[in-house]
Amino acid sequence: MSEQQSPIRVMVVDDHPMWRDAVARDLAESGFDVVATAGDGEQAVRRAKAAAPDVLVLDLNLPQMPGVQVCKELVGANPALRVLVLSASGEHADVLEAVKSGATGYLLKSASTEELLDAVRRTAVGDPVFTPGLAGLVLGEYRRLASDPAPATDGDQPKAPQLTDRETEVLRLVAKGLSYKQIAERLVISHRTVQNHVQNTLGKLQLHNRVELVRYAIERGLDDA
């Protein structure tokens, strides 16, 4: 990866000062530019808008405003922002919600420092960071979208997103703990293609989420008028 031109600007959001400092220190020591830190949701939104980081390392369990909401607001305001969720408990609903509203990576706090640094680097270049657990959740979410009875499907209703067979295959392998390199070997495709497949699975989910939001807003708007 070419991270040598200018350091990646990172912001760390965590309500535990101990964690926040440790993560910020690790990142700074490895050459990242930690442009801001924040201890609660509202602070995070304010400071992120001022500091304009490339990558937001975000804990989901925050006072004032939940991390999912922070993610929604900041990605909504600046779609170029990359969000890496770093969570201790891995509440499934929260993680899935954060990913649907724009986060492209998820890591447990128990991950090693090297894993964290690698994850931030990959997040910065737009490469989704999946744990096997997240892959399982995303697979489950697509399954639910496919099996939920579509609400009175008219022509203009957005169709629930579906995975291609290849994407499902890749996602299953991620969930079974294979690295992208191993997946590429097994399916005889390039590393880049594996990345693209994983990225697509997220992209479709996020797009669907946005479309649903817009549709909801329009419905509400028409109701109010």
Added chain:
Amino acid sequence: MSGVGETVAKQVRVVRMSVEQPLWRALSGYRVLTMLYAIGLFASAYDEFDRPGIAIAFYVVLFVWTLATLPRVQSAVACTKRFLAVDLAIALTGIVLTPLAADDHHISGGGPTLPSIWTAGSVLAYAIKGGWRWAVFASTPVAVANLIERGSPARDTVHNVVLVWVASIAIGYVVEVARASERTLARALEIEATTRERERLARDIHDGVLQVLAMVQRRGAVLGGEAGELGRMAGEQEIALRTLVSGGLVPVSRISLDAAEGAVVRAVEVEVDEADDDGPVDLRSLLAPYAAAKVSFAEPGAPVPLPAPSAKELAAAVGAALDNVRRHAGEDARAWILVEDEPGEVVVTVRDDGPGIPEGRLAQAEGEGRLGVALSIRGRLRDLGGSAELVSIPGQGTEVELKVPKARGKAGTR
């Protein structure tokens, strides 16, 4: 905490209104209507009265009293003992005054008393306010006054007396039962609210503990040596606790609430061992305990219901597969469990990152009967109508894919 307390209080108040308020409202209506009815009865039988002045004076008092005391019969608090006593006194006075106002023909013919059925309203107020004992207390003097008014225990009088007695006692009893179940419901709501609050608090506390454990693990790994060992232990506890917390995969005691049945609440203490029958269980709660430092557990994020026997067999098969990993790929081997909830079947995959089994060797080993565990897993799955596939790719470890069809047993349709 105070927020929760308020919520409970609010709910209870709402409930109390819903049970008792209609009774009081009905009583208010009853009192006004029966007062007008009594006056109407008097007007229609005016010529049966020797001294209509007494009757008219009584009705004026009754009219004013009934309307003036309407606020008194709006709730149990407003309905004071003094009001009840005066009210009953007016009814009794009206009954006793009847022979003085009306002629003998009216009395002996079983004609209505001056307050007529308005009296019942007074007794009912006692019943609603204080239950069946109060109802007995109030209906007894009414019975006595009726007998005095009539002069002799005629059959229709006795009949009416018994009617008032039975009706007021029954209503008093119903009110008591309603209050008791209402209290039970309030208690249930309270328990539920505190349970929810406790779960929320637990989640927050757990998050804090998880953070610290993960931190210890992290620093320990950096420092190495004895600290590294501490860090490793912290990491194991972190995974155990996270599995416990995340999504509540371990079955927790639940209070199912039915407003109509107070008895449901008792189920909270009884519960504990369920899942002994064929009822569907969440497969995830059986597999989650397998997650460990070297075992990742990926699941769809929603319950995966399976009939209890299938789920148990499947979980046992996963356990056997993990044992197999440890035995053949070593203690340091990592393993991944993936649960998938397909429309027709549940698929559980256990993969390890051991050296794997070279192609050809697999069939050979199978022929020599050296895949004992794998075969026993396969047998188990076949009994469930499912299948077990063993896939090994050199350099990518070994995968055991377990499939169980859903369409068996009762929980089939979904």
